[in-house]
Amino acid sequence: MSGTCVIGLQWGDEAKGKLVDLLTSQFDLVVRYQGGANAGHTVVVGEQVYKLHHIPSGILNPNVTNLVTPGVVLHPESMLTEIDGLAARGIDVEKNLIISERVHLVCPWHLAEDRLLNAAVTSGESIGTTLRGIGPCYRDKVGRHYALRMGDLYRKDFPEKLASIVEFKNGFLAGLDPTSKEGPLDLATLSADFDRFAGRLKPFVRDTTHFLLESLEKGKKVLFEGAQGSLLDIDHGTFPFVTSSNASGVGVCPGAGVPPRWIKRTLGVAKCYSTRVGGGPFPTELHDATGQLIRDTGKEYGTTTGRPRRCGWFDSVAVRYTSRLSGVDFLCMMMLDVLSVLDEIKICTHYMLDGQRVDNFPCHVEDLRNAQPVYDTLPGWRTDVTGVKRLSDLPGNARRYLDRVAELVGRPVGVVSVGPERSQTMFSADF
């Protein structure tokens, strides 16, 4: 099992952090390979709650090395806050964290661009980004001319490179917002900040690509931790209401820098219902008291931004699509306990669009907006399941619900989670 991937199958926040932390003891390395501080992965250990943004969720295990690989975009100031926060809680970050010199840096101008562009309407709605500068940073990476990578901070020509980027960005930002009351970016202040980042981050920076390939060649076990979710994938998600990286399983190889031959197993993480933060179509969204009940029971408020998450029924059209796209071997069904408050539970089996039955997830955002979900209605179980330790001890209706999900999605359920704690997790016999 050299390479195992943990991938979100919905619109993010599927509880990937909990699962990665739980599985970490079986691995030598945990790898983040896309996204940046837009991610918020929660790990609960007893009374302690950890919210991780850039740092892999393997960091709580002292025997595991955590890599931040080239596909990630890193905001130096928030990375330092994250490192210091963990170190203050006794976590040996310095020993167990390695950051690639190839990661692109999210810079102050990216945050400004994100703020300005996010106010614009795209396809009739704002994307509602996390305002972490993610899209603008990835755009500069692809554009190449005005990008900064971690390794650049340590090169002799960095001062000139920074000066030319700042000059360009000052013109660009003034064009984006001619009425801005913020002054231009100040080169001297920025130079001092980057000097500080370079010094403080130096002990962590290394070529992760060789390290990772060598580890795999030596037979080390590697867990790849996806951020966001497959429906937010830039190429395969609900474009343009997506993030700017390949957040589905297809992103592991380019982001981490590993060939597909090392990927042996993929775990697809899904909530037993659906949530989404920000704009974009969401066919099974609930705008009623049931949606609010799910939000309150599941504490569905963003880990990174605190925004209320939109809530709705489990959508098997979407998860069947993302399970196939991400090459999922097992479904990890999270938050089953939240559904215990409901008398009846619905699962979307297919859509109707322009009078036709639709089983495949539509490509265009307008089709998805117009898709009418068709539901199976199953009886609830109305029993507290948070203390259940074996799948066979779950109430019959909860087992029937999970069986129906597996049947509709076409993948077996390997993990069921009934609470945020490590101990509130059950595994199937064949997992």
Ligand code: GDP
């Ligand atoms: P991630 O971004 O995919 O890692 O997920 P988040 O951390 O953003 O959101 C998941 C939230 O659900 C966190 O607050 C977790 O502590 C919590 N959580 C994880 N598993 C369960 C579960 O089975 N039941 C409940 N009620 N909460 C859970």
Ligand code: IMO
């Ligand atoms: P984790 O890893 C949920 C959403 C934003 C917005 C869209 C684009 O915790 O699951 P961005 O800032 O990336 O340009 O925003 O993507 N989004 C997430 N939603 N969980 C996340 O990460 C997310 N990261 C981005 O809300 O709709």
Ligand code: MG
């Ligand atoms: Mg999250």
